[in-house]
Amino acid sequence: DTAVSQTPKYLVTQMGNDKSIKCEQNLGHDTMYWYKQDSKKFLKIMFSYNNKELIINETVPNRFSPKSPDKAHLNLHINSLELGDSAVYFCASSQVFLGNSPLHFGNGTRLTVT
Amino acid sequence: AQTVTQSQPEMSVQEAETVTLSCTYDTSESDYYLFWYKQPPSRQMILVIRQEAYKQQNATENRFSVNFQKAAKSFSLKISDSQLGDAAMYFCAYRSDMEYGNKLVFGAGTILRVKS
Numbered sequence: 001d002t003a004v005s006q007t008p009k010y011l012v013t014q015m016g017n018d019k020s021i022k023c024e025q026n027l028g029h030d031t032m033y034w035y036k037q038d039s040k041k042f043l044k045i046m047f048s049y050n051n052k053e054l055i056i057n058e059t060v061p062n063r064f065s066p067k068s069p070d071k072a073h074l075n076l077h078i079n080s081l082e083l084g085d086s087a088v089y090f091c092a093s094s095q096v097f098l099g100n101s102p103l104h105f106g107n108g109t110r111l112t113v114t
Numbered sequence: 115a116q117t118v119t120q121s122q123p124e125m126s127v128q129e130a131e132t133v134t135l136s137c138t139y140d141t142s143e144s145d146y147y148l149f150w151y152k153q154p155p156s157r158q159m160i161l162v163i164r165q166e167a168y169k170q171q172n173a174t175e176n177r178f179s180v181n182f183q184k185a186a187k188s189f190s191l192k193i194s195d196s197q198l199g200d201a202a203m204y205f206c207a208y209r210s211d212m213e214y215g216n217k218l219v220f221g222a223g224t225i226l227r228v229k230s
Contacts, residue, residue: 043220044220110157
């Protein structure tokens, strides 16, 4: 009964490959997010969807494409992987897209590009 | 300019003692929300405590409490009776419905080490 689950937990792949990370939340939340945590542990938002609609799209390469088939799922597809994409990617959700609605995070996916 | 600043890259505390982690933030808004998240070695991000800026009373969650100084734009986290399980990276975060696109913005984090 994990609240926000993302798969896989670890992903090791070679440069140039295409990969996806899946995320699902069973909290009934309206809003979902993708965050990237770099090697210095700095967390930065990448995307946010509210009721399947893209509402935050940070300056990330267009090789990264989020997809939300329904409000319980937000997947992240990455094309033509590069070494610099190596990081931990966190999915999160919040009840609504408002400041007082805390984010609930998944356990992260550690992506290693070789 | 950095929105959320955590000036202590690392802190250490003896088990059962009290430690305070610092956080300052930059905003021109009067209504916003502040959070502390904990990230243990397991990598999971866990919400520790939150504070609404319109509330004067400092938030408390068991051994965790904050010292919210709105005028000084300061939001420190106090951990009392520290336990080994408190060892983690702690992130301060800011969010406003009116600023920064309503994004949850994190500080750089403080590593907390707990000594037995």
